[in-house]
Structure formats: C-alpha cells, structure tokens
Amino acid sequence: MGSCFSRDDESTARRRPSKRIANHSAAPAGSSRWARIRSSRKEDGLIREQALAAAILFQQQMQNGGATQFDRSSSLRYPSVKEKKNQALPRSSSSRARSLTDPLLQPHQLVNQDINLENLETSHFVLVHGGGFGAWCWYKTIALLEEDGYKVTAVDLTGSGIHSFDTNHITSLSQYVKPLTDFLEKLAEGEKVVLVGHDFGGACISYAMELFPSKVSKAIFIAATMLIDGQSALDMFSEAESNELMQRAQVFQYANGNNQPPTAIDFDKSLLKDLLFNQTPTKDVALASVSMRPIPFAPVLEKLSFSETKHGVVRRFFIKALEDNAIPIAVQERMINRSPPEQVFNLKGADHSPFFSKPQALHKLLVEVSKIP
Numbered sequence: 032m033g034s035c036f037s038r039d040d041e042s043t044a045r046r047r048p049s050k051r052i053a054n055h056s057a058a059p060a061g062s063s064r065w066a067r068i069r070s071s072r073k074e075d076g077l078i079r080e081q082a083l084a085a086a087i088l089f090q091q092q093m094q095n096g097g098a099t100q101f102d103r104s105s106s107l108r109y110p111s112v113k114e115k116k117n118q119a120l121p122r123s124s125s126s127r128a129r130s131l132t133d134p135l136l137q138p139h140q141l142v143n144q145d146i147n148l149e150n151l152e153t154s155h156f157v158l159v160h161g162g163g164f165g166a167w168c169w170y171k172t173i174a175l176l177e178e179d180g181y182k183v184t185a186v187d188l189t190g191s192g193i194h195s196f197d198t199n200h201i202t203s204l205s206q207y208v209k210p211l212t213d214f215l216e217k218l219a220e221g222e223k224v225v226l227v228g229h230d231f232g233g234a235c236i237s238y239a240m241e242l243f244p245s246k247v248s249k250a251i252f253i254a255a256t257m258l259i260d261g262q263s264a265l266d267m268f269s270e271a272e273s274n275e276l277m278q279r280a281q282v283f284q285y286a287n288g289n290n291q292p293p294t295a296i297d298f299d300k301s302l303l304k305d306l307l308f309n310q311t312p313t314k315d316v317a318l319a320s321v322s323m324r325p326i327p328f329a330p331v332l333e334k335l336s337f338s339e340t341k342h343g344v345v346r347r348f349f350i351k352a353l354e355d356n357a358i359p360i361a362v363q364e365r366m367i368n369r370s371p372p373e374q375v376f377n378l379k380g381a382d383h384s385p386f387f388s389k390p391q392a393l394h395k396l397l398v399e400v401s402k403i404p
Contacts (some may be wrong), residue, residue, distance in 0.1 A: 161230020
C-alpha cells in the first residue's frame, strides 16, 4: 500500500504560495508562514463554530427529552449496564460511513435484553485464533462480549501474536496449543468455559476438548477445522476441491533446508484481502497485514485422536461464513455432515474473518449459543 501523494506532489504543494500572501505588502515574498498561521486561525474558528453548534444541538436534545440522536461511529463500544445508568452525554458523533455489510445496531437489536449471566452454566468465553492470526484479531468480539458482562480470554498460541517463539521450531500440535492447555489446566475445580475456535483454531479446541472435557461447557467452531477421529487438517483440505487462490497465496518456509519438509506456511500479502478478508473493512486488513505470522506446518499434518467419552461429550456448534474464500462453504458443509454438531448457524456476508467483517452479527450468535440450556 502506497501513499496517496508522492513526495514530488507534496513538495510542489508546499512551494505553491497563497495568492493572498503574494499580494500582501507586509508579507515577505515567497513566505508561506503567514498562510499557515491564517489557515490555522481559520481552522480554529471552524472548530469553535462546530463546538458551539454541537452544544446548541445537545441543549435542544435535553430540552426535548433526549429525542434527538447524534450519529455514532460504527466502531463504538456499547457501555456496560452500570455505565448506561450514569451516562448522560452522547457517544461519538463521527460522520464516518457505517459498514454496509454489518451496520451499526441499536442495543435492543444486537442481543436480547434478558441476558441473565447468573443463569448461564458459564459466562466465560475463551477465544482461540486461527492459523497466522493472534489474540489481536478478536478485539471487536472482546469489546462486545465484555460490554454485555461476559468474561473473555483470548490466547496467543505458541509462535502467534505477541508470543515470541519461532514458528519454524514448532514440531507438534501439543506444543502449538500449550498456552491454551496451560490456561485450561489452571482453571478452578468445577469452572467451565465456552471454547471458540476459528480456522485452524478449530483443531486446537478439539485437542483441548479431549484433554479437558469437564472444563468445556460448549465448543463453537467459526469457519473452523472441525475434524473427526484420525483426521488431520491437511486431510480435510486434501479432500476439498482445488482452491487455486489458496495455492497461489501460500508461501512455504524451509528453515531446515530446501531438501527437508516445510517448517511453516506464510501468505502472500498481496493476496491476503482476496483470500481472508474479501468483506473486511480496509483498516482491519491493514491491521492483519502487519500482525499475521507464519503458520507452523507440523501441527497441520498431525492426525487427532478423539474418544466418545471425552471429546464426544462436549456440545458442539458451528457458524458458517457464507462468503469464505479460504474454507469454502462446500468444505464447511462437508465437515458438518461428517460430524454433525448440535446446531449450525449461518453468517451472511461474512468472509473467512467474521470477527472483522460481521462483528455484531457474530457477537449475537455467540451470546445466543451461550444462552442455550
């Protein structure tokens, strides 16, 4: 991604004198300092006028019993119940256009207002990112869940996010998911969580379900690898139709030499948007492009072992992303048909990263699943 203006354009703009300054008898020829001062004063005047207009509008709003609403930013975070009671001022009045794929919803549209967390088996979500991602990708989901009173933990798997380990040196799935299994192991006796896995994070939460079935209330797979006993993530993808975009986007790394198997998979940054973020806002694509890390290859090859008495007793739910180019809908449906979960939900307009492209709709589904008795 380049700048909107080249350095030559920028330099030319700086050299161009203001017409008013050029004709001003007191101003030195070619000086732009006075122009900047007048421009600054003009901007200050506009800001004062806007502030006065906002104050008048707010005063009218209060006189009308709060009927008038300020336009709000699509990136706002709704306050908690306690904050709502004390909140008098309106929130962001940004004029930025709202997302057409996931428009801003009012609180009563976003989730049902009868959420009683005390009646839930657990109100603790544990979010597990997909291959190449990190805990950072859940920032919208974390905000929305916390504002509804839920407890949220987003983990960085080994070599992901801000975890400092070299991805090329990960040799097993157990090593890759260790931050997750360490967290679950430390949970208090009787404490349960809702595990949420995205992409390859589906295989990771399945691995954890086999180890700690009594600590997992529900498992939610979001366009994720929902595997069966004896299957690897590579097996699942190998059965699918050829995904030309995925093949072109993958860049294999060979830390042990070109004559040895790959150690990690990276992505061609120029194809990231088409593959993973075809419905995602531009600023989130930019965030991902500087935050994603290579995917360790060994865990993708590893076949998982599940038992009916452990992994099999955890309630599973699947959320399909209908505009997913990385795990196409046909692949998602094949996994669902092979090992049917308790319920399946559809996210219209969602690409492979619904936490970016459809955050409010995804939030609504997560809350809905948490409330299922």
